[in-house]
Amino acid sequence: MRWREWSPPAITILVTLVAWEAWVVGFRVREYLLPAPSGILAVLAAEWRYLALHTGVTVYEILWGFFLSIVVGIPLAIVIVYSPVLERAIYPLLVAAQSVPKIAIGPLLIVWAGLGIFPKVLVAFLIAFFPVVIDTVAGLRSVEPEMLHLARSMGASEWRVFLKIRLPNALPNIFAGLKVAVTLAVVGAIVGEFIQADRGLGYALLQASAMLNTKLAFASILILAGIGTVLFVIVDWIERLLIPWHASQRVETAAGTL
Amino acid sequence: MRPFRAMLNGHKFVEVSDVVRVFATPEGEVRALDGVSFDVQQGEFLSIVGPSGCGKSTLAMLIAGLMRPSAGLVAVGGRTVDRPQTSLGIVFQNPVLLAWRSALDNVLLQVEMRGLDVRQYRHSAMELLASVGLEGFEKRLPHELSGGMKQRVAICRALIHDPPLLLMDEPFGALDALTRDQMTLDIQGICARGSKTVLFITHSITEAVFLSDRIIVMTPRPGRIDGIIDVEMPRPRRLAVREGPAFAAYTRQIRDRFMARGVLRDIEDPSPLAPLGGFPSPLASPRGCGSPLTPPSPPGGEGAAGA
Ligand SMILES: Nc1ncnc2c1ncn2[C@@H]1O[C@H](COP(=O)(O)OP(=O)(O)O)[C@@H](O)[C@H]1O
Ligand SMILES: [Mg+2]
Numbered sequence: 001m002r003w004r005e006w007s008p009p010a011i012t013i014l015v016t017l018v019a020w021e022a023w024v025v026g027f028r029v030r031e032y033l034l035p036a037p038s039g040i041l042a043v044l045a046a047e048w049r050y051l052a053l054h055t056g057v058t059v060y061e062i063l064w065g066f067f068l069s070i071v072v073g074i075p076l077a078i079v080i081v082y083s084p085v086l087e088r089a090i091y092p093l094l095v096a097a098q099s100v101p102k103i104a105i106g107p108l109l110i111v112w113a114g115l116g117i118f119p120k121v122l123v124a125f126l127i128a129f130f131p132v133v134i135d136t137v138a139g140l141r142s143v144e145p146e147m148l149h150l151a152r153s154m155g156a157s158e159w160r161v162f163l164k165i166r167l168p169n170a171l172p173n174i175f176a177g178l179k180v181a182v183t184l185a186v187v188g189a190i191v192g193e194f195i196q197a198d199r200g201l202g203y204a205l206l207q208a209s210a211m212l213n214t215k216l217a218f219a220s221i222l223i224l225a226g227i228g229t230v231l232f233v234i235v236d237w238i239e240r241l242l243i244p245w246h247a248s249q250r251v252e253t254a255a256g257t258l
Numbered sequence: 259m260r261p262f263r264a265m266l267n268g269h270k271f272v273e274v275s276d277v278v279r280v281f282a283t284p285e286g287e288v289r290a291l292d293g294v295s296f297d298v299q300q301g302e303f304l305s306i307v308g309p310s311g312c313g314k315s316t317l318a319m320l321i322a323g324l325m326r327p328s329a330g331l332v333a334v335g336g337r338t339v340d341r342p343q344t345s346l347g348i349v350f351q352n353p354v355l356l357a358w359r360s361a362l363d364n365v366l367l368q369v370e371m372r373g374l375d376v377r378q379y380r381h382s383a384m385e386l387l388a389s390v391g392l393e394g395f396e397k398r399l400p401h402e403l404s405g406g407m408k409q410r411v412a413i414c415r416a417l418i419h420d421p422p423l424l425l426m427d428e429p430f431g432a433l434d435a436l437t438r439d440q441m442t443l444d445i446q447g448i449c450a451r452g453s454k455t456v457l458f459i460t461h462s463i464t465e466a467v468f469l470s471d472r473i474i475v476m477t478p479r480p481g482r483i484d485g486i487i488d489v490e491m492p493r494p495r496r497l498a499v500r501e502g503p504a505f506a507a508y509t510r511q512i513r514d515r516f517m518a519r520g521v522l523r524d525i526e527d528p529s530p531l532a533p534l535g536g537f538p539s540p541l542a543s544p545r546g547c548g549s550p551l552t553p554p555s556p557p558g559g560e561g562a563a564g565a
């Protein structure tokens with residue numbers, strides 16, 4: 001049963017790698033243009049200390065950016081849902097902030113936030129928090145009006161309604177937002193490092209490319225893809241743990257048992 | 259609460275006087291209710307029947323205090339309704355259960371939201387579920403229950419705190435005919451046990467006659483009261499009473515009102531459709547063309563050609 005789930009992607013990846021290797025070897029593609037997978041793996045093994053150092057920095061930035069997008073995004077969404085006045089005040093700002101290309105304000109961020117890790121965290125956060133806000137708002141609003149009528153007829157306080165109805169009801173939406181956010185936080189951290197950095201995978205990637213060390217660049221990209229995938233899987237796993245009742249999960253298990 | 263109920267026994271429990279409700283919509287004002295007055299006696303089963311859009315749900319919302327009237331007064335238990343009422347149970351057309359809660363926990367939501375001690379109500383929630391045939395389903399999540407079962411859970415949730423008033427707004431509207439029949443019987447059983455005052459909203463004439471002590475017939479929009487019908491048939495009523503002459507007389511009375519208002523329109527002249535001596539057969543009858551219900555069928559018609 002599990003085999004059916006993981007075999008298609010595994011086969012796809014394997015076939016791609018074999019074809020890639022065959023292409024590079026068969027057509028004698030120059031290494032600085034396109035290295036073979038075996039070459040990339042070799043660099044990964046040889047340079048693992050160097051890569052691990054930069055990976056640690058980037059993961060740190062991503063996690064902080066993601067964390068901030070949650071602790072700012074979800075309360076902001078709650079404020080928007082509960083206060084029409086603040087909604088009208090905040091929404092235009094939010095959309096405007098989202099429309100500004102984050103790379104464009106990169107140089108300013110350095111002026112404001114300095115050269116350390118903080119501006120990278122800030123970019124990761126700025127890119128990631130928008131879907132968290134939007135999806136949480138949608139989730140908190142998706143309670144059936146009849147349910148709210150019932151709650152009022154039960155004499156429930158707004159706090160109880162939030163805790164027992166609105167919040168659990170919003171969880172599927174919140175997690176949809178978090179899944180997008182976590183992958184965007186990866187992008188944000190790299191964008192931040194591209195603007196200015198002296199460490200991190202984005203920095204390593206730029207250095208490697210500048211020196212035409214394409215194998216090392218590919219190794220960095222591979223690690224970035226790995227980080228994104230692992231973080232996504234973790235969020236997905238927490239979602240399954242927290243909301244086993246969610247419809248999309250039910251459909252998946254149903255398909256899995258066919 | 260109990261001495262209060264005893265005091266009111268046989269008295270007006272719900273009073274609706276000259277209620278008007280107007281909705282402002284982009285297309286202008288919609289007058290949903292226009293001068294509606296009636297009472298519901300303590301312990302009475304009162305149904306409201308009327309066509310879609312005549313303001314039945316609006317009326318329920320007004321009585322529950324979830325909406326204000328534009329004019330007029332609503333009082334429950336002798337008190338003017340000016341805030342959401344809490345000493346009642348409400349059942350809507352949709353069960354609106356919480357997807358992440360079991361049947362039992364959905365019933366107990368009522369208790370939790372009131373800040374009452376859940377442990378004290380657990381046993382009666384189980385009993386209530388068992389009394390509507392849900393024994394063994396207490397731990398099931400809503401998606402594991404049929405439509406009828408979900409609505410039963412919703413009814414239990416409306417009853418767990420033993421409210422003096424039960425408001426039901428087309429509670430069987432989304433169910434199949436067979437389930438509706440069973441639920442109708444179940445509701446009769448549940449309401450016979452206590453001395454509940456029940457306001458039952460439906461567009462099914464049959465359901466209304468079967469369940470009610472009195473029936474309010476509404477006019478199409480703007481909703482007004484067209485007539486109030488006393489249903490005097492012994493209880494408990496079995497499903498078979500629906501085929502009896504008394505039952506037919508009541509349903510006819512309501513149907514006639516609907517026809518007088520144009521809510522229902524019978525076909526013009528039924529005689530060519532039902533000639534004496536049996537049902538018309540479209541194959542046997544050369545006539546019958548032009549009738550809206552029997553499509554013209556040439557001799558040795560499509561049925562034969564298609565076979
Ligand atoms: N919140 C609302 N806003 C605007 N119009 C409404 C609203 N609620 C009900 N109406 C209108 O009032 C009329 C009565 O509605 P309703 O009480 O739901 O009727 P019923 O339950 O009998 O079908 C309808 O025409 C409906 O469109
Ligand atoms: Mg209605």
